[in-house]
Amino acid sequence: MSSSLECLTDWMSRQRWYAGKGRVPNLLEVTREEWPTEEPDARVVVLILRDLANNPPSLYHVPLVARRTIPKGAGPHLIGRNSDDDYLFDGAHDPAYTSALLKRMHIHRSDRRARVHGGEQSNTSVIFDEGGEAPLVAKVFRLVHTGENPDVTLPSALTSRGYRQVPRMLGSVTGYWNDPYHGDRTAMGHLAFAQEFVTDATDGWELALASAAANEDFSAEAERLGRTTAEVHTGLAQAMPTRDATLGDIVGFVANWHHRLSVATSDVPALRALRPAIEAVYDAAQDAPWPQLQRIHGDFHLGQVLRRSTGEWVLVDFEGEPLRPLDERNRVDSPLRDVAGMLRSFDYVVGARRNTAADAAARDAVDPEWAHRCRRAFLDGYIAQSGTDLRAHRALLDAFELDKAVYEAMYEARNRPTWLPIPLAAVEHLVSSDRASARPA
Numbered sequence: 001m002s003s004s005l006e007c008l009t010d011w012m013s014r015q016r017w018y019a020g021k022g023r024v025p026n027l028l029e030v031t032r033e034e035w036p037t038e039e040p041d042a043r044v045v046v047l048i049l050r051d052l053a054n055n056p057p058s059l060y061h062v063p064l065v066a067r068r069t070i071p072k073g074a075g076p077h078l079i080g081r082n083s084d085d086d087y088l089f090d091g092a093h094d095p096a097y098t099s100a101l102l103k104r105m106h107i108h109r110s111d112r113r114a115r116v117h118g119g120e121q122s123n124t125s126v127i128f129d130e131g132g133e134a135p136l137v138a139k140v141f142r143l144v145h146t147g148e149n150p151d152v153t154l155p156s157a158l159t160s161r162g163y164r165q166v167p168r169m170l171g172s173v174t175g176y177w178n179d180p181y182h183g184d185r186t187a188m189g190h191l192a193f194a195q196e197f198v199t200d201a202t203d204g205w206e207l208a209l210a211s212a213a214a215n216e217d218f219s220a221e222a223e224r225l226g227r228t229t230a231e232v233h234t235g236l237a238q239a240m241p242t243r244d245a246t247l248g249d250i251v252g253f254v255a256n257w258h259h260r261l262s263v264a265t266s267d268v269p270a271l272r273a274l275r276p277a278i279e280a281v282y283d284a285a286q287d288a289p290w291p292q293l294q295r296i297h298g299d300f301h302l303g304q305v306l307r308r309s310t311g312e313w314v315l316v317d318f319e320g321e322p323l324r325p326l327d328e329r330n331r332v333d334s335p336l337r338d339v340a341g342m343l344r345s346f347d348y349v350v351g352a353r354r355n356t357a358a359d360a361a362a363r364d365a366v367d368p369e370w371a372h373r374c375r376r377a378f379l380d381g382y383i384a385q386s387g388t389d390l391r392a393h394r395a396l397l398d399a400f401e402l403d404k405a406v407y408e409a410m411y412e413a414r415n416r417p418t419w420l421p422i423p424l425a426a427v428e429h430l431v432s433s434d435r436a437s438a439r440p441a
């Protein structure tokens with residue numbers, strides 16, 4: 001038998017959400033809260049742990065249930081047995097924790113049966129969709145940060161204004177801990193939230209892949225997605241701060257692009273030869289007109305949108321790019337970042353199809369026009385709904401697209417190396433002379 005932290009070390013390293021892949025967690029308990037539960041045999045323990053294996057150390061949110069016996073069927077979610085003779089279970093799979101979580105958010109359901117979302121995820125979502133009540137999903141954040149999580153604040157602001165373009169927000173949980181890295185102050189951060197579970201939804205990435213595979217026209221969907229994106233941007237601009245981009249802001253954006261590029265070129269050698277051409281596109285954007293800054297989605301791609309059976313698009317996962325620090329993700333940003341993200345995603349559909357093609361003939365059969373039509377339609381929809389002429393911002397949009405492709409190259413090199421050719425081809429295209437001549441002087 002071992003201490004609770006020893007039990008957690010091995011288990012955590014095997015979890016999909018553990019970000020320190022390949023490292024052995026070096027855990028320190030930062031806070032521990034016990035939440036009330038109606039189950040006599042169970043204790044619900046919510047831990048915030050610091051992982052010193054990462055530099056700077058990461059903070060993880062780990063809800064557990066301690067029990068004296070192993071309930072029927074709970075074996076697969078057993079983490080270990082500690083020196084107090086308690087069996088420790090993963091809270092997300094344990095009804096004592098999932099019920100306590102709903103209570104914490106003042107959500108009352110008579111049927112509390114829940115299941116963990118099966119897909120690949122950076123966090124853990126628990127779905128409550130049985131018993132005939134309105135289905136909901138509770139997202140348990142795993143990596144937690146000091147400060148508000150935009151995945152809570154942005155959809156909450158939109159829900160409170162009646163927007164149906166995000167799932168309806170139902171509640172959230174905040175945690176408090178001592179933060180030695182910020183003057184030993186009490187820090188706060190979001191630990192979880194609950195929102196409407198959209199049961200009749202289809203994932204945008206799956207829909208787009210299927211459409212491209214069948215060589216169908218996806219332009220009408222892309223056009224509506226462009227309109228929905230513009231509506232969400234309008235909602236966020238009304239609900240949250242906006243400002244004109246100052247010279248200081250512009251210099252800051254350009255510096256961030258250059259910084260990201262220098263990190264990327266050290267991770268991805270294939271980018272090195274392209275660096276001067278990429279930098280030229282960034283520098284040109286410095287003199288371009290910039291639209292107002294505002295809060296945005298921040299990591300916008302087809303995997304972050306769901307289509308309801310009515311055809312309406314819904315946006316999820318407002319956490320922003322996981323590789324960027326939270327304070328950056330909580331600032332006003334350019335709406336062009338989201339537009340560029342979705343343009344990249346249409347290109348990814350074609351790239352992913354080529355990448356997985358069985359042979360050269362199948363690869364040649366993939367029609368790049370599919371992506372071009374979607375990109376045009378998405379821009380048309382966005383322009384029609386927002387009244388912002390994105391084509392007047394071509395040079396800036398290209399710079400944002402290039403920055404996203406550079407980010408993707410880093411992301412793919414770290415996570416899916418066989419997908420690296422997709423963003424690399426985009427970088428080559430965006431710096432090509434064809435592309436440069438299409439930009440306004």
Ligand SMILES: Nc1ncnc2c1ncn2[C@@H]1O[C@H](COP(=O)(O)OP(=O)(O)O)[C@@H](O)[C@H]1O
Binds near residue numbers: 119122123198303
């Ligand atoms: N409210 C919701 N209703 C239905 N499905 C959802 C909802 N929120 C997320 N999903 C689905 O769950 C997947 C994972 O959610 P996401 O917020 O992206 O998690 P993570 O940030 O952990 O990767 C999404 O891609 C989407 O398919």
Ligand SMILES: O=P(O)(O)O[C@H]1O[C@H](CO)[C@@H](O[C@H]2O[C@H](CO)[C@@H](O)[C@H](O)[C@H]2O)[C@H](O)[C@H]1O
Binds near residue numbers: 320344
């Ligand atoms: O969904 P996350 O917030 O975890 O975003 C990360 O992973 C995405 C991949 O799952 C990655 O997106 C890239 O691949 C998508 C296809 O799988 C494609 O639709 C996107 O356009 C492309 O950027 C995203 O960049 C990364 O932050």
